[in-house]
Amino acid sequence: MLLSQEYRSDWNATTKITFRFIFSYVMLYIILMFLSSSLESVIVSIGKGLLGINYEFVANGRGSGDTTFAYVTLFINLVGALIIGTIWSILDRKRPAYNKLFYWFLVIVRIYLVLFMFFYGFVKVFKVQFPSPSLMRLLQPLGDFSPMGLAWTYMGYSKGFNLFAGGMEVLGGLLLIPRRTQTLGALVVMGVMLQVAVMNFMFDIPVKIFSVHLILFAAIIFMTDARRFINVFITNKETRTYQYYNPIDDKLYHKVIFWLKIGLTVLIFAGLSWQMHETEKSRGDLREKPALYGIWEAHTFIKNNDTLPPLITDEKRWRYLVVDFKDRASAKMMNGGVTSFNFEIDTTSKKLTIDNREDGHYFSYERKGKNALILDGSFYYDSLKIHFVRKDHKFELRNRGFHWINEYPRNK
Numbered sequence: 119m120l121l122s123q124e125y126r127s128d129w130n131a132t133t134k135i136t137f138r139f140i141f142s143y144v145m146l147y148i149i150l151m152f153l154s155s156s157l158e159s160v161i162v163s164i165g166k167g168l169l170g171i172n173y174e175f176v177a178n179g180r181g182s183g184d185t186t187f188a189y190v191t192l193f194i195n196l197v198g199a200l201i202i203g204t205i206w207s208i209l210d211r212k213r214p215a216y217n218k219l220f221y222w223f224l225v226i227v228r229i230y231l232v233l234f235m236f237f238y239g240f241v242k243v244f245k246v247q248f249p250s251p252s253l254m255r256l257l258q259p260l261g262d263f264s265p266m267g268l269a270w271t272y273m274g275y276s277k278g279f280n281l282f283a284g285g286m287e288v289l290g291g292l293l294l295i296p297r298r299t300q301t302l303g304a305l306v307v308m309g310v311m312l313q314v315a316v317m318n319f320m321f322d323i324p325v326k327i328f329s330v331h332l333i334l335f336a337a338i339i340f341m342t343d344a345r346r347f348i349n350v351f352i353t354n355k356e357t358r359t360y361q362y363y364n365p366i367d368d369k370l371y372h373k374v375i376f377w378l379k380i381g382l383t384v385l386i387f388a389g390l391s392w393q394m395h396e397t398e399k400s401r402g403d404l405r406e407k408p409a410l411y412g413i414w415e416a417h418t419f420i421k422n423n424d425t426l427p428p429l430i431t432d433e434k435r436w437r438y439l440v441v442d443f444k445d446r447a448s449a450k451m452m453n454g455g456v457t458s459f460n461f462e463i464d465t466t467s468k469k470l471t472i473d474n475r476e477d478g479h480y481f482s483y484e485r486k487g488k489n490a491l492i493l494d495g496s497f498y499y500d501s502l503k504i505h506f507v508r509k510d511h512k513f514e515l516r517n518r519g520f521h522w523i524n525e526y527p528r529n530k
Contacts, residue, residue, distance in 0.1 A: 232291040243280065295379055447472070
């Protein structure tokens with residue numbers, strides 16, 4: 119086997135060269151992941167000077183991991199690993215093996231994978247990454263969805279599917295912690311992240327580079343035990359147990375490490391559970407609904423004492439007022455355009471403020487029962503009086519639910 123966790127006193131040349139490159143690449147990737155922003159000017163200069171990129175790009179991708187900056191960093195990562203691996207192979211060619219370094223390298227890779235599997239698992243278990251489709255999303259025509267928006271809506275629909283997907287990621291991380299189950303854990307992570315990576319590629323979700331690297335890192339761990347796996351599950355051959363290499367042969371040390379793993383796992387679980395629960399309460403499905411929560415359809419729209427007809431070509435007349443989140447709202451125009459703004463409600467004085475980051479606009483509001491709302495105020499020096507009726511929220515997507523028995527498929 120090319121790389122193994124067994125102690126071998128003498129590695130062949132191919133194994134040593136392969137290890138040096140893999141070690142250099144993975145360590146550089148992890149280091150650059152945390153330090154690339156600090157090296158922004160250097161990386162941008164390399165991109166423009168060496169790779170001939172003739173447009174501006176920066177480190178901050180606003181949530182995208184597949185930016186020009188990320189690809190330039192990946193290029194530097196690859197070239198750097200080749201250079202380091204080559205120099206290392208020349209200067210250290212007489213060393214017979216790297217058992218101890220390989221051991222600690224795998225520890226670092228496992229810790230890296232465990233932390234990200236826990237994080238990405240918990241943001242799904244607590245439905246933070248994929249919240250339920252917003253009210254504005256439910257009004258959006260399917261043809262206007264981006265591929266990523268469609269994927270987010272698909273994932274956000276089902277709490278159960280999020281629990282399953284997130285639970286599998288957490289399970290993969292858990293299995294990577296004990297050394298005896300790390301091969302199984304790596305296999306689970308490879309399977310789970312392969313689905314994520316394919317989704318990223320097929321739905322143009324900009325986390326392609328990172329998801330592929332998580333698969334590769336898990337594959338490195340799995341390949342150290344691949345021969346025994348193939349013998350048991352594919353070729354039906356007997357396989358022998360082997361003694362894992364341990365650089366520290368001290369029973370007390372291993373007991374301390376055992377309990378330290380348990381303690382840290384419990385702390386991470388508790389910390390992530392609390393953080394994700396609070397996040398879900400503040401901006402996820404468990405958030406407190408604002409006073410005027412709902413989709414309000416403008417039946418009468420009076421602007422400067424003129425009643426505007428509901429023409430679908432009108433880019434100024436509101437069609438819907440959508441109040442979904444605390445202190446935020448959106449107006450969907452007759453022509454389909456959307457304007458979002460800060461939306462502060464004073465339920466005591468029956469006043470509200472619309473702030474679009476340029477000017478504040480003030481309205482009084484009046485509720486006529488649960489399903490009628492009147493806004494009266496000014497907006498960009500125009501007087502507005504709008505009569506709204508609450509739109510029924512019983513969308514098929516939100517209310518269909520689960521059925522054990524379906525006499526006919528409901529594929530609308």
